[in-house]
Amino acid sequence: MNGASREALAAARTRLEALTDSTSVDAAQLAEQLAAITALLDREVGLRRVLTDPVQPAEARAALAERLLGGQVDGPAVDLVAGMVRSRWSRSRDLVDAVEELAATADLTAAQRAGTLDDVEDELFRFGRIIQSSAGLRAALTDREATATAKTELLHSLLGGRANPVTERLVARLATRPRGRSLEAGLEATSRLAAARRDRAVAVVTSAVPLTDGQKQRLGAALAKLYGRQMHLNLDVDPSVLGGISVRVGEEVIDGTIAERLEEASRRLAG
Missing domain, CATH: 1.10.520 (Peroxidase; domain 1)
Structure with missing residues (x-):
């Protein structure tokens, strides 16, 4: 997302947090309703364009959202989406992507509560x-x-x-x-959204054999120190790596496997 949409999404995330901080709001139900709104906006291209049209006053866009959604979904979902359409969006599709993200986040919040x-x-x-x-x-x-x-x-x-x-x-x-x-x-x-609920990143770790609890703890501590935040380790066993481990955090790969070292040696010999 570009500048305006990033700011609008950040504001929507804050409003969602405020909503789900209240124990009176059923986070799982809110997730289902936001998912239904996502499907509606994804299907009705003209509607989402009207709701993100910068020429229309923000309050007029919000009032339209409230009329369309009122009676279809509960108040928290209506209020959240009305607040979102008051914001400026770089593209109408960004609004749909944002509502979809909030639906997933609400469900993850329900899991966190449980x-x-x-x-x-x-x-x-x-x-x-x-x-x-x-x-x-x-x-x-x-x-x-x-x-x-x-x-x-x-x-x-x-x-x-x-x-x-x-x-x-x-x-x-x-x-x-x-x-x-x-x-x-x-x-x-x-x-990644799930990891963000605890302000931690995800590291995909591939090894030839399962890591011991001690190895997992040491690796997690080393990665947390390297990246400056807590890490959730997703562990994958692949015998083809032969030995060592490969770690992927986002787009960055730290490859310490024997298979990779053998391939590098072969490339050097071929060169």
Whole structure:
């Protein structure tokens, strides 16, 4: 997002935090309603353009949102979106992206309240790995001809009773409403949101064998010192790395695997 949209999103995040700080607000219900508003704005291009039209007065845009949403969703969702359309947005699509992010954040807040945020983070990561390793499952969940109901039922058969309900809801939304984004990208973005709930980054750690508890603690402490913030470790075992570990934080990769050193040696010999 560009300048105006970044500022508008920052303000919306602050308003969401204020809303969900109140125990009277059902964060999971708010998430579902924001997800429904996301679908509406994504589908109705003309509407989102009107709601972000800088020529129209901010209060007129907010009043339109309140008329359209009032009676359809609860007051907190109406107030939140009305506040968002009062802001300036660089592109109308940025408003939809922002509402979608707030929906995921509200669900993650529900998990945090229940003390299960760590479980949701881990489950999102593991499901992403399952998608990468199962071409058939990925094809079924990204099939444009498959209905949202069919995808939701498939996910429920896989995750129902095995994963946190928040995880199942988040994955179902990503699969049924991809909005031009790959399922893997959606899972990774949602994982980052989950990490941000505790003001920590995500490090994807790949090793040939599972790390011991002591190794995980030492690695987490070293990465926290290096990056200046707490790290959530997503652990992946891949025998092809032979030995050592590879760590990815965002776009940065620290590769200390034997396989990488062998490849580097081969490149030098070839050169």
